[in-house]
Amino acid sequence: MNAKELKSILQALQEHEVAELTLETPDYKLTVKRGGEVQYLAAPAPVVIEPQAVAPAAPAPVAASSPAPAPAQASAPVPAPKPEAPKEDTSKYVEVKAPIVGTFYRAPSPDAEPFVKEGDTVKKGQVLCIIEAMKLMNEIESEVSGVVRKILVSNGEPVEYGQVLFLIEPA
Structure with missing residues (x-):
């Protein structure tokens, strides 16, 4: 998977408000959870697959899956950073x-x-x-x-x- 493919998958997840995606190939396993947790395993690893954790490999069917509710902090607007006050000249101290x-x-x-x-x-x-x-x-x-x-x-x-x-x- 190259960076362009990864970017398009992440964009599709965001557009369709998918809470979690697990993508597995013979070379790697990628799990993306909305809210910041991302795991990438370079080597194949044994995986226990639960029916609700399986996600289609193609981005198009992802749109057909029902969206999971987003975490509360993900839906809250991010406050704008406060402007910093000018720093006092402390060189004389x-x-x-x-x-x-x-x-x-x-x-x-x-x-x-x-x-x-x-x-x-x-x-x-x-x-x-x-x-x-x-x-x-x-x-x-x-x-x-x-x-x-x-x-x-x-x-x-x-x-x-x-x-x-x-x-x-x-x-």
């Missing part, structure tokens, strides 16, 4: 990145005030947050003096090595 993988905490304890908030002025070496890794609490300190412009991680959220946590505008 110093990025404070996670030095380890762990859980991000903004405060030393659940009932304590956060170490810093957006808009706070910080000094070099001041604690910004804690990252818990393997039951050890690691204090993350500011690399520069300046103003905290953005906190990019929520309290209790897992962080990856090198993930940007804070944007600080140097003083």
Whole structure:
């Protein structure tokens, strides 16, 4: 089967709202299910064929088969992608990145005030947050003096090595 034949089969399936098609030749087996699942086996494989799973090989008889109801998500209109907001120029900020993988905490304890908030002025070496890794609490300190412009991680959220946590505008 070449790409043109496959395209015409898929187009016929879409036009006639066929939910599933299985096509088998000595060289391959192709199963197409509406909703995204596609399987292709290059080598012949033993197949158990159920009467309702057998489909004609020619696209014309496919039109004669009764259409199966389409899944709910297939019939719902796809929402248009939202336009992206213009990205803010962050080149003037110093990025404070996670030095380890762990859980991000903004405060030393659940009932304590956060170490810093957006808009706070910080000094070099001041604690910004804690990252818990393997039951050890690691204090993350500011690399520069300046103003905290953005906190990019929520309290209790897992962080990856090198993930940007804070944007600080140097003083």
